[in-house]
Amino acid sequence: DTGVSQDPRHKITKRGQNVTFRCDPISEHNRLYWYRQTLGQGPEFLTYFQNEAQLEKSRLLSDRFSAERPKGSFSTLEIQRTEQGDSAMYLCASSRLTGAQMGEKLFFGSGTQLSVL
Amino acid sequence: AQTVTQSQPEMSVQEAETVTLSCTYDTSESNYYLFWYKQPPSRQMILVIRQEAYKQQNATENRFSVNFQKAAKSFSLKISDSQLGDTAMYFCAFRQGGGGGADGLTFGKGTHLIIQP
Numbered sequence: 406d407t408g409v410s411q412d413p414r415h416k417i418t419k420r421g422q423n424v425t426f427r428c429d430p431i432s433e434h435n436r437l438y439w440y441r442q443t444l445g446q447g448p449e450f451l452t453y454f455q456n457e458a459q460l461e462k463s464r465l466l467s468d469r470f471s472a473e474r475p476k477g478s479f480s481t482l483e484i485q486r487t488e489q490g491d492s493a494m495y496l497c498a499s500s501r502l503t504g505a506q507m508g509e510k511l512f513f514g515s516g517t518q519l520s521v522l
Numbered sequence: 523a524q525t526v527t528q529s530q531p532e533m534s535v536q537e538a539e540t541v542t543l544s545c546t547y548d549t550s551e552s553n554y555y556l557f558w559y560k561q562p563p564s565r566q567m568i569l570v571i572r573q574e575a576y577k578q579q580n581a582t583e584n585r586f587s588v589n590f591q592k593a594a595k596s597f598s599l600k601i602s603d604s605q606l607g608d609t610a611m612y613f614c615a616f617r618q619g620g621g622g623g624a625d626g627l628t629f630g631k632g633t634h635l636i637i638q639p
Contacts, residue, residue, distance in 0.1 A: 438626055447526075447613045447629025448567070461626070494565065508555035508574060508619060511627070513567035 407431070409514035411497050417520045418487055425483045426517045430499030437480050438511065439472055440496040448496055454480060487521045494518045524549045526616050528630035535604055536638050542589075543599045543633045545614030552576075553619035556590065556597045557627065562610040570612070573597065575619070601635075609637045 410429040418424050430437050435456050440448035451470065452462045456477040469487075474480040484491055495518075498511040525548045535541045547556070558570040573581045573590050580588050585605075589598045601608055611634050615627040 440626070445631065447615070447632055448627070450626030450628070453626055463626075496567065498567070508572065508617065510569050510572065511567075513559075515564060515566045 409497055409499050409512050411495075411514035411517050413517055414515065415518045415520075417522065419522050420489060421486055423483065423485045424487060424519065425481055426495055426497075426519075428480045428482070428497030428499075428514060430479070430497070431501075431512055434499035434501045434512070435477070436500045436502055436509070437474055438498040438500075439480070439482050440498065442494045442496055442516070443492075451482075451495075484519075487519075489521050492519055492521045524551075524554075524616050524618065524628045526614050526628050526630040528614055528633050530633045531631075532634040532636070534636040534638060537604060537606060539604055540600065540602050541604055541635065543601075543612050543614075543635065545597045545599070545630060547595050547597065547614070547616050549595070549616065549618070551618050555617045555619060556588075557615040557617070558586070558588070558597075558599045559613045559615060559629075560608075560610045561613065561632070567613070571599065604637045606637050606639060608635060610635060 412427045438453040439451040442448040454474040469485045472482045494516040496516045498513045500509040502509040527546045554575045556573045559567045560570050561567050571583045571586050585602045587600045611632045613632045614630040617627050
């Protein structure tokens with residue numbers, strides 16, 4: 406168990422540029438989540454996958470955001486045409502669960518801190 | 523939509539003391555889960571304790587215990603014999619059970635706990 410890995414740790418970009426983040430979950434974890442955390446706030450749910458299927462996407466999520474998990478292993482989160490309001494820490498979490506229950510323990514990565522200038 | 527409220531932005535106690543962090547939530551659902559997560563300066567969220575709403579018995583994990591008052595929609599965390607390593611942000615989180623939990627965890631704004639030597 407090497408933990409959830411996120412890359413990069415920090416990303417600075419100019420407004421209007423596209424950025425992509427990567428998350429490597431714990432091996433054999435079938436669920437993968439993306440959250441966003443701004444200063445002074447708790448994390449906010451963005452989207453989640455079960456295996457390679459994206460099962461839910463937050464209604465608050467702009468169309469500029471897209472996530473993939475092509476082979477049910479690692480995931481990428483892309484933000485197109487970044488805005489200053491996108492500046493935040495982007496957290497990835499994974500879990501292993503069978504069935505429909507939602508009370509499983511999530512294992513979080515250390516996040517990617519995005520700064521949009 | 524569910525909401526989670528943490529009314530204490532910051533708390534400070536001496537090492538070895540007992541401290542209680544407050545959390546209230548609002549939901550009309552009966553099937554749900556409650557969590558306390560810890561976020562140290564390393565930024566990695568770590569599960570502290572978990573409670574299933576259908577269980578009347580309060581969850582306990584070593585020095586950490588909860589006081590779950592379902593009717594009052596209250597879920598406080600008690601840390602006994604506090605240690606310097608307990609210094610962190612603590613987030614209370616809610617997740618609806620079954621298919622309704624697809625929106626992931628709803629977090630409060632957090633309580634910054636400082637353990638003084």
